[in-house]
Amino acid sequence: MNEAEVLAEFRACDALLEGHFLLSSGRHSASYLQCARVLMNAERAGRLAIATAQAISRDIRAEIDMVVSPAMGGLIIGHEMGRALGKDAIFLERPDGIFEFRRGFTLDQGAKVLMVEDVVTTGKSSREAIEAVHKAGGQVIAEASLVDRSGGTVDLGVPFFPLVQINVPTYAPDEVPAELAAIPAIKPGSRKS
Secondary structure (H helix, E strand, C coil): CCHHHHHHHHHHCCCEEEEEEECCCCCEEEEEECHHHHCCCHHHHHHHHHHHHHHCCHHHHHHCCEEEEECCCCHHHHHHHHHHHCCCEEEEECCCCCCEECCCCCCCCCCEEEEEEEEECCCHHHHHHHHHHHHCCCEEEEEEEEEECCCCCCCCCCCEEEEEECCCCEECHHHCCHHHHCCCCECCCCCCC
16 A cells, blocks of 8 residues: 555545644644554554565564554454464553553563554654563564654654554644644544653
8 A cells, every 4th residue: 555545544534633632742733643543443454464465574473473453453353463464462451551461461571572553753752662562571673663753763662563654733832833833733643641
């Protein structure tokens, strides 16, 4: 899938939003990709996961033992990536603000993990999730996501395979342009802080 095809999937289900958004990274944006809406259709989610899996280099795909994703945003695409790759998929939660495995999920010592996110902007959530996997004894060998909003600048410390790279400006709280600041900000993501 190319960028136009991916964005067409988002537009088809009203998942490409315009306004003033406070992202989970703490940055502000005039547009938001609501991945939950694009993934609410199982057939579409499956197509996007297959395309994302195909973006991962063959040698890395061959090494993956487990797919892990951070809840909430990465949960659906992580599950679908597990299906596309023929691997089990589990997820991390942060009930007290720090990612951890719950629900009896564990990793074998040294398990090679593919981290899967819906959208990566600054990489903060991804790096926190990667750290949680390391603490649990796993080794994150790569990350995949539907969307890279960083413009290709994010460094996760592992190879990164986004389905599409979108360069939509984001702003620190003290950099928000006046025309965007005039619109009340909404926080559509799942992260509280």
